[in-house]
Amino acid sequence: MDGSFLIGSRALTTDETFRAIDPSTDEALDTDFAVSTTDHVAEACKLAADAFDSYRETDPEDRATFLETIAAEIEGTDGLVERAVAESGLPEARLTGERGRTCGQLRLFAKLLRQGRWANVVVDNAMPDRQPMPRADLRQRRIAIGPVAVFGASNFPLAFSVAGGDTASALAAGCPVVCKGHPAHPGTSVLVGRAIQSAVKKCGLHEGVFSLVQGTSNDLGAALVKDPRIKAVGFTGSRGGGLALVEIAQKRPEPIPVYAEMSSINPVILFPEALKARGKDLGKAYVGSLTLGSGQFCTNPGVVVALDGPDLDAFADTAAKALEEAQPQVMLTGGIHKNYDQGVQKLSGQSDVKTLARGAEGTGCNRGRAALFETTGEAFIRNPELAHEVFGAASIIVRCTDFDQVAQVLEGMEGQLTATLQIDEGDHETAKKLVPILERKAGRILANAWPTGVEVSYAMVHGGPFPATSDPRTTSVGTAAIERFLRPVCYQDLPDALLPKAVKHDNPLHLPRIVDGESE
Amino acid sequence: MDGSFLIGSRALTTDETFRAIDPSTDEALDTDFAVSTTDHVAEACKLAADAFDSYRETDPEDRATFLETIAAEIEGTDGLVERAVAESGLPEARLTGERGRTCGQLRLFAKLLRQGRWANVVVDNAMPDRQPMPRADLRQRRIAIGPVAVFGASNFPLAFSVAGGDTASALAAGCPVVCKGHPAHPGTSVLVGRAIQSAVKKCGLHEGVFSLVQGTSNDLGAALVKDPRIKAVGFTGSRGGGLALVEIAQKRPEPIPVYAEMSSINPVILFPEALKARGKDLGKAYVGSLTLGSGQFCTNPGVVVALDGPDLDAFADTAAKALEEAQPQVMLTGGIHKNYDQGVQKLSGQSDVKTLARGAEGTGCNRGRAALFETTGEAFIRNPELAHEVFGAASIIVRCTDFDQVAQVLEGMEGQLTATLQIDEGDHETAKKLVPILERKAGRILANAWPTGVEVSYAMVHGGPFPATSDPRTTSVGTAAIERFLRPVCYQDLPDALLPKAVKHDNPLHLPRIVDGESE
Structure with missing residues (x-):
């Protein structure tokens, strides 16, 4: 078992280590997992920032292929379900299903990227003769918000952890991800992290698109959320944990959104x-x-x-x-x-x-x-x-x-x-x-159903008013989760040569557009 | 000149008053404006909460008519531009233009409501035979977030004040509005407030859809943001003012989003x-x-x-x-x-x-x-x-x-x-x-343009990363401003009789929909 953590294309170790505990026996499992330091967090965030401008402007098709490659790499990872069973105490059938859900989720975001609605391209054509004032050419699209910090959740070691819903939607949006693995399942995390790392390489992307830091202290997560290069946070866990991250994020010189899914009695x-x-x-x-x-x-x-x-x-x-x-x-x-x-x-x-x-x-x-x-x-x-x-x-x-x-x-x-x-x-x-x-x-x-069981689809909303989540305007499951990691930018009278592909006049990415208020 | 403030359908006065100052002379203008108390704030918020369920479910066509009625009422308000000139020191031509912008903005949101994309209806049809698990019928729409607090801005006494962009987009979304008028232009505020109040009555809406509180102290605004019935805040003004509101909103037992447009050197x-x-x-x-x-x-x-x-x-x-x-x-x-x-x-x-x-x-x-x-x-x-x-x-x-x-x-x-x-x-x-x-x-x-001059249109983004705004995911000008006051809700297998009109199977509101991932 690999005990390293992943900073860009590298796998690193340190002298400080921790072990996973099998909850069914309370015994430590094999493998010493290296603990990342706050310097490693900073390094991962720097790489993510370096990767950001190129990664966010990859064609949607390229990001779709990347997500599909991650899915294939996960499916090709030997021993993943077994390790997740040992680290979580969840049954094998459940984790096999969860692996399918994780890969299906990545593939659904790939499909979404190809459909293109996510970019929300809106064009108001110039009206040079309008009275009393002409109207400029205005083009809006949504771009990735920046590098995203993802916290692995304990209760979904695959579907809401290293390559889970937060990571899939952030990567789909064009955001590099720095993931903090949940300390309960470090082996599962590194196996999945290696799959993503391998997909980054196979797809020829900047190594900073993904890093995985590991450790047991809250300080590590705090350092990640505090890093000025991080622009949004995805978290699923306890109310206390979520609120702590929200507070850290709001006290930054530049506050950032935290999407924390926390507490619900349904x-x-x-x-x-x-x-x-x-x-x-x-x-x-x-x-x-x-x-x-x-x-x-x-x-x-x-x-x-x-x-x-x-x-x-x-x-x-x-x-x-x-x-x-x-x-x-x-x-x-x-x-x-x-x-x-x-x-x-x-x-x-x-x-x-x-x-x-x-x-x-x-x-x-x-x-x-x-x-x-x-x-x-x-x-x-x-x-x-x-x-x-x-x-x-x-x-x-x-x-x-x-x-x-x-x-x-x-x-x-x-x-x-x-x-x-x-x-x-x-x-x-x-x-x-x-x-x-x-x-x-x-x-x-x-x-006439039961709330357990959350479909990963277009219409799903896995969210809700506080304290179910820290942001009732979003969902963490389903394709709309991508919207958490996008922000709108408007281009006014920019020459076509300077416009990003998504809003060029001849629409080379074939994105669906709203033109002068009507769907094209 | 009317010196009252407006709580639902009533116009109230108190013994404590203040006057507007003509900035061109530093002299007080006529009319004593009654100062609202925090009890009035609570009353306005209670009415807004009472109005919420009925107002948010008005047909889009009815809300469009309401917005158009507000515009007509504003245009029919005698002495509005003159009063705004006296209270702001801005030239008449500018304020005449701003009145046109304010009414145009309301009418653009009316058009948007009729187009229906804002509701973001997404349908995933049931797949009862899917293996290994059937899929339920899932229907997503966006609903109004709740009563909204709007703070009038000093620099746009019409277009970003009582019936300005924040109010127009919140009302369009289906949110009742409790507005705190800017103390620099109380007369302008009450004239516009009366126009909205009259439109509420003409359209047969619940009186709680709109209230206007007035006063010079920060406590009044703080009480408004603290009120548990308020679910979002719109503000344009200084960095200090915006951050103070953000802090109040985040310290509530239920934190709420604040859309503060604050500081930019462009x-x-x-x-x-x-x-x-x-x-x-x-x-x-x-x-x-x-x-x-x-x-x-x-x-x-x-x-x-x-x-x-x-x-x-x-x-x-x-x-x-x-x-x-x-x-x-x-x-x-x-x-x-x-x-x-x-x-x-x-x-x-x-x-x-x-x-x-x-x-x-x-x-x-x-x-x-x-x-x-x-x-x-x-x-x-x-x-x-x-x-x-x-x-x-x-x-x-x-x-x-x-x-x-x-x-x-x-x-x-x-x-x-x-x-x-x-x-x-x-x-x-x-x-x-x-x-x-x-x-x-x-x-x-x-x-090759200059940033002053912000088109009110579909593609406009008047927003940006902190501290330009407190939320980079949104805009406060243009039709996308409506998204600030909406949140998604998903309906799973609800009988048609219980579904809101927006997501009923036969689509009685004729809203554009995404069905099974494709635009209808």
Whole structure:
């Protein structure tokens, strides 16, 4: 196993090292991973800045090929899934799927680049005879924002880590990436980093397009965000971690955007007709979604809201029974497991909270025991602690007196990644009144599905108002994620010779354009 | 003259009042304007929140009609231009033009709403048979972000004040607006506010769609930005003012975006062939752009960069002579005049800065005397003070040794709204090397024009990296300004009955859509 980190085309080592821990045994895995210093961070950022002007002006087709090459290199990397299993405790099938998702994501951005809408070319032709003043020739396009810092996420060692959604969208936009690998899976990170490094070389790009720094201290990430050459940050993780990066970014002489995807409890609302018709099925499906991957999804259904009554009793009973049978699964790290246990304990100790069920006890390290709670709408409204995310397979059922109280519960919630409706046709009129609230609170509204499972596509929004993310205007999954790393520039009366290809008069890149207000 | 402020459909007064000052005489104008309290701010924000769900879901056609009605109401407001002249010291012709720009801006957003691209509807059709997992029906649209706080700007009492670009784009997006009028032109503000209030009524909209609070203290604006119901802020003004609002917004329990357009010195680069061919004409045109409106434009050309030599001497001589003949004009407020004088004094006292010329001395209050300085590229690179904006008709010529030094001067600059090239064909090769730097630094790049004069159109970008604005991803002029007040929401498998019109299956609003990745 390769223990180096990657600065441009080089693989470097240092005397200070760390090891990955297998969370299923709490034992250190083989390989000493070299810790990058803040000097290495600066070196990576300098290379990224050096690469920026040439990389951002590569033809979209060339960047598309580059992304596809990364995907192929990842698919050709031996031992990647095995290493990710050892470092994350996630099952092999899940990580095989995640590798497919990672490569599919890169290929979707390649397709997007070829379609060209991302460049948002807008042309207002000159009107030299306009009265009282002529109009100049004005051409707008979006260009890459600059070198981007990407923080690997623990819960998606492939799809939201070194070559994950943030990296794919930043590279697609034309931004060099300096990635800080998550310290929980350094081996996975370096394997994927090597794949990107190899693709950079094969595609003849400037070596500064990608670097990977590694280490366990927060100082490394702070140095990365502080570096003046970094112009945006992508992060998925805890609320505390995200807010710390936001603060660092805002205190820079030049503040920069941080796209932090942080905290969400993903309310699920059970409507009366649906609950009556299929409460037991819903109860089982709920526990399936809740316990999937030990509940370590940003979109885990952390709260269920419904009207109190026998139909909800049936739902809760079925859910409790299913949950009691749920086998404990290894969590991603010892720290996450500890936080989960503390969160569960804290929730169970709140007044007006009843523990409905706990998952089966298991043997072995860092096994997360699922937890199901219930409370009243009144208590939930009164006590904001009940709405705090417990990362893992914990969820709370909120029993409401009527739909006014349901509305109040939802209005009181912070921003969310998702909100889910379980509805039958007879519920539509009631649901209609809640949809506007949910639109204000969440990035994605689902009906008769479960929020875990996020499609990588054109229409997806994996985002939402604070604290779901630090920027409600964006998504971190799906093609619209590219917009986070672009900014508009307007060219006024520039001679064609000086115009970038994207806005030249004869449109050599064949980009779709809005001309004088109309789609071409 | 009406001295009230406007909370929804009401016009209110209080015992505490203030008066507008005619900057040309430093005398108070008639009319006591009532000062709004923080309770009024809260009331306005509550009404805005009450109005939000209904207003944001008005049909685009209805919002277009509303914007057009505002324009007509403004055009029908007697005495508006006269009052703006008295309160701002700007000439009548300029304010008549600005009224036209304000109304044209509202009508352009009406047109944009009817075109529908702003809603960014993206549909990924369900793929129930997809392997290994079916795909849900996914529909994305952009919805209004929430009630918006708009701060009137002093230097555009109409086009960037109560019904200016920020208000027009926020209302177009579907956001209710709570405006804080600029204390320098309260009468102008209330006249325009009344026009909007009347349009709200005529169009049968919720009264909370618009409120106008007035006052002279910063506390009022702070209370507005702190109000939890406000979800975004539009501001044009000083760097200090903008950064103060950004800080307040970031310290909220729910941080919100602030679009502050703040500080820019708008470099103009004179290339050798152009300078040789038409140095004298450029010198005259430069002073024309510099002294226009007493230099009180965000896009005022505050720095000229060129190679030292006889051609630059000729340019500088002509500019100096033209500037000496420039008659002093009334500045917007006593405070702005004082800051200008202090800025000029500070710049003139810097080592390696030579005062080339001052404008004619004039009589009367608050007359801004133009000022022209020069320095060396070396000094400009060494001393960041030389690159600070002096708001008003002050500019500095930077004499460089070669184009490497020009590049260094530009690289050292902070973010800018504009960058201008004065070039002839023989300069193209040299210019090509600088364009990438300028793209990184500025929102708009012009050739053979002057940056004052900002077209309101589809392709315009009036924005740029910090500190030109607090958010380089946006523009505050032109149709793309609407994007600042929208956020994406995705609907997954929602029954058609529950979908908002914008994303219903039969597309009743006839919005342009991207379906399965292709434009429909």
